[in-house]
Amino acid sequence: MSRPLEYRPYVDGLRAVAVLAVVLFHVFPGTFRSGFVGVDIFFVISGFLISGIIFSGLDKGSFGFADFYARRIRRIFPALILVLLFCWIVGWRVLLLDGFSNLGKHIAATAAFVPNLVFWQETGYFDTEATSKPLLHLWSLGVEEQYYVIWPLIAYFLWRRTSFALLAVAILLVASFGLNVAATRANPSDAFYLPFTRFWELMTGSLLGYIQVRHPHRIESLASRQLFRGVGGRPFTVGDAAAIAGLLLIIYATFLIRSRAAFPGFWALLPTAGAALMIAAGQNAAINRDFLSSRAMIFIGLISYPLYLWHWPLLAFIRIHEGDEIRILSVAAVAVSFLLAWLTYAFVEKPIRYGSIPNVRRYAPAVLVVVMFGVGVLGFVTYKRNGFPERLPPAIVQMxxxxxxxxxxxxxxxxxxxxxxxxxxxxxxxxxxxxxxxxxxxxxxxxxxxxxxxxxxxxxxxxxxxxxxxxxxxxxxxxxxxxxxxxxxxxxxxxxxxxxxxxxxxxxxxxxxxxxxxxxxxxxxxxxxxxxxxxxxxxxxxxxxxxxxxxxxxxxxxxxxxxxxxxxxxxxxxxxxxxxxxxxxxxxxxxxxxxxxxxxxxxxxxxxxxxxxxxxxxxxxxxxxxxxxxxxxxxxxxxxxxxxxxxxxxxxx
CATH class of the missing domain: 3.40.50.1110 (SGNH hydrolase)
Structure with a gap:
């Protein structure tokens, strides 16, 4: 019997784990030396939640492509437009020609949801260092949105073909993982940025979403099976074991993957499997119920998207001017990022996504598409105008x-x-x-x-x-x-x-x-x-x-x-x-x-x-x-x- 996915507080808590891993890696890379795996956790969560929405809609006969993409636009565009415009304004004031021109190119690429492809093309010995690219972190958003151009069509085709749906998804997942491993060995930048070498992580979440909607009782029955009784006589279940194993895999991936390890490759299995295990463990697993579902973790999870958007541009602009050695400024930037993330969530995201004014929800997608197109044009013009040399004194421009x-x-x-x-x-x-x-x-x-x-x-x-x-x-x-x-x-x-x-x-x-x-x-x-x-x-x-x-x-x-x-x-x-x-x-x-x-x-x-x-x-x-x-x-x-x-x-x- 199929069942729609209900709200799972612990998934927001897992989002918090993912975004904290990324942010702490960017501020303390020596300690959280592979915190970038937070992005891999995000991919699994996204695949699970969005695919759950798709499959629930298909199950009820209410799924529509127009409605699906309208939801994605209301979710993704508002905060993203705000951050892109902020970066352009700050860039006008503080970046020189190459820096501002490249920022314009990256804004245009992000507006078209292909930033990962642009950053992939830029990889090379004399490419600008990552710390001077305020929008570098948006490569992951490109991969995710490219997935959601293709995946709803696949899901729609497979839903009524239950006899081979799971097998088909598994084959696609394994094929994408194989491409990832091969590309990591041949050219790691291909594996890192290209969509088809990353889709397997989103598909892992999608597979979970399919099972949770199509066969909810199977996974719940397995997760609730008692292994033994723990302290105080509380049963220790398969779900508890899965959550602990998943958390240990994520911790290992965050702290102990060597900095020179070939990534993603096989190493990406650690955070991906860890996230999948924690999601599959369910709400009743002790770690999910008591830790991930705590108020603090849920709060960070709810603001995780704007926090991810804001933190890197602030760090990048500081490092462009001050270098990496002034750590206190980076810590301050993260604190400001939390504030901006909450303000963005409370006063930009929520009113547009959940606002009670009918016309806002009705017309928001069309308006947001037009605004995003305008932002993309602004970025493209900035790039083609070589960063607007007229902003600067002629002597500096010549140099x-x-x-x-x-x-x-x-x-x-x-x-x-x-x-x-x-x-x-x-x-x-x-x-x-x-x-x-x-x-x-x-x-x-x-x-x-x-x-x-x-x-x-x-x-x-x-x-x-x-x-x-x-x-x-x-x-x-x-x-x-x-x-x-x-x-x-x-x-x-x-x-x-x-x-x-x-x-x-x-x-x-x-x-x-x-x-x-x-x-x-x-x-x-x-x-x-x-x-x-x-x-x-x-x-x-x-x-x-x-x-x-x-x-x-x-x-x-x-x-x-x-x-x-x-x-x-x-x-x-x-x-x-x-x-x-x-x-x-x-x-x-x-x-x-x-x-x-x-x-x-x-x-x-x-x-x-x-x-x-x-x-x-x-x-x-x-x-x-x-x-x-x-x-x-x-x-x-x-x-x-x-x-x-x-x-x-x-x-x-």
């Missing part, structure tokens, strides 16, 4: 719009690999200058990640000026990711092949650059192993180059904000430097290790910084800034650095 060619300056995708899509065989033959002079000129190799790729322009200019050496470039992965004990993955495989090529080339001088802070405690041993390898293969001189100064959010924006405050573009400044003391400690450690291993060391900090601050520009031309982002050198910065490296190469004009 911000100066182009940078990664293919020419870093030799991107030819001698600087795009990780995840290229391997060691992708290096162009042009990465090694040919030995046309019979071997008379020494070979200088640039080796490392992007912080070695930015040496190329300076090295090439010095080579052209002196004609004293041949140049080679193998960049993309850290030179220290050598595939030894404790290392694995794409870069280890690339460097395994590179070491064979380097052993064959036997370069005379190797210049190593890297993002050294990522190496952690393994840095000394890995550096020693790399030095030993090079010396064993004929390298006479090894030059280690230290970390450059780091700017927040990048040098262009730091200089622009300085200009707004002081009216000048400084040659040197300290404002905008990010974690300078941490960078200095890494610099000193590398200097000490270089001395210990008897290799040359170039302190990039000493080259660019003094007591007056760190160098921002060389000259007054539009392309004079020394960095293209937070810590990658521009052409002028690379040439300036190689003036310091030049004496170590023993070359002359």
């Amino acid at each position: 911000l719009q100066h182009p940078f060619n990664y293919e020419n300056s870093y030799r991107y995708k030819s001698c600087f690999l795009e990780l995840g899509t290229q391997n060691a065989a992708s290096y162009s033959p042009a990465c090694v200058d040919p030995d046309t002079g019979g071997g008379g000129k020494p070979l200088v190799l640039l080796w490392g990640d992007s912080h070695a790729a930015h040496f190329y322009v300076g090295a090439r200019k010095l080579q052209q000026e002196t004609d004293a050496f041949r140049l080679a470039q193998f960049t993309g992965c850290s030179a220290l990711d050598y595939g030894g004990k404790g290392t694995k993955g794409h870069c280890a495989k690339i460097n395994e092949e590179l070491r064979k090529r380097i052993a064959s080339l036997r370069p005379d001088t190797v210049i190593i650059g890297g993002r050294w802070s990522r190496m952690g405690a393994e840095l000394p041993q890995r550096l020693k192993d790399t030095v030993d390898f090079l010396r064993a293969n004929g390298t006479k001189k090894i030059i280690l180059v230290g970390p450059p100064p780091t700017w927040k959010p990048d040098l262009k924006e730091a200089v622009a904000y300085f200009y707004f405050r002081h009216g000048t573009v400084p040659e040197r400044m300290t404002e905008g430097l990010l974690a300078f003391e941490d960078v200095r400690r890494t610099d000193l450690q590398l200097a000490q290790l270089s001395k210990q291993f008897e290799i040359e060391y170039v302190s990039t900090l000493n080259v660019f910084c003094n007591v007056s601050g760190c160098l921002t520009r060389i000259g007054n031309a539009a392309g004079s800034l020394v960095a293209i982002d937070s810590d990658h050198l521009s052409d002028s910065g690379s040439e300036y650095l190689f003036k310091a490296i030049r004496p170590l190469l023993s070359v002359s004009r």
Whole structure:
């Protein structure tokens, strides 16, 4: 016998668990290191609740597609429109050209409910960091709404075909999960953002919703079956066991999934299964009844949607200006998010969804669609107008719009690999200058990640000026990711092949650059192993180059904000430097290790910084800034650095 789904307070409590996991991950990533799994919990809850509505309507003969989508619009659009407009207004005031233009693109994509596809297309080495994308979190909303374009049609088709409905849904679920696993192995960003690799999580909830409507007594009977009597003689049921198991899976997923684990993949089974078990356990399970159904958890669950919408833009705008080190501001932003979420729920969501005025409910969907379309147009125009340059002073616009060619300056995708899509065989033959002079000129190799790729322009200019050496470039992965004990993955495989090529080339001088802070405690041993390898293969001189100064959010924006405050573009400044003391400690450690291993060391900090601050520009031309982002050198910065490296190469004009 079929039965409609009644309100389940504990499901709102489970929503609270999901949103708290995400919010706490965004504020305390070191503690809640995989709190992003809250999104996976949301997917299961959404699939359960929305599919329950669909199947209940189909069972009663009252389901209609127009009514279903009108409900979705009243649910999703009001708070979303408010947040999108807020972000656009704040972006107009505080974002520069690229940031505001990208925000416009993301607003337009969200209005069209394809933000996940746009963020997927943007993934790449030089893509803007996540913390500077105020709408990045809305990728999940795109996946969810894309599901609800397809799923109601499938549900409508399957409802009357009870003989194979469960089997059909199970096959679709397994197929989507298989795509997820395959994509996670091949290209994790595909698995993370694309809808068909995520639908299985929503289908898990949908399957539960189908069973709860079509076969309610089966699952309730199983959940209420007594396993034993607990403290005070209270029966401990299958539902209690399922709820405990589900909560443990969610806790494990939130705290203990390794930060570098391939996600979603198989790991996504933990939060998905955990959420499904807790939902299936029912209202009478002790955890669901006493914890998830508490007033506090229900309250957070009720405001979970606007809380999810509000918290990330506030955190992103703060981090764009202040960096990640001022944690108290992030905590304050979350507190404000709770307030805004409650106000949005009480004065925007509820009146439109549940308002007693008939005309509001009747005309709201059409009005909201028109308004959302207008918001999308506003975002699209912002994107096409390149962030409205007329907002800013001409001098700043000229500086911000100066182009940078990664293919020419870093030799991107030819001698600087795009990780995840290229391997060691992708290096162009042009990465090694040919030995046309019979071997008379020494070979200088640039080796490392992007912080070695930015040496190329300076090295090439010095080579052209002196004609004293041949140049080679193998960049993309850290030179220290050598595939030894404790290392694995794409870069280890690339460097395994590179070491064979380097052993064959036997370069005379190797210049190593890297993002050294990522190496952690393994840095000394890995550096020693790399030095030993090079010396064993004929390298006479090894030059280690230290970390450059780091700017927040990048040098262009730091200089622009300085200009707004002081009216000048400084040659040197300290404002905008990010974690300078941490960078200095890494610099000193590398200097000490270089001395210990008897290799040359170039302190990039000493080259660019003094007591007056760190160098921002060389000259007054539009392309004079020394960095293209937070810590990658521009052409002028690379040439300036190689003036310091030049004496170590023993070359002359």
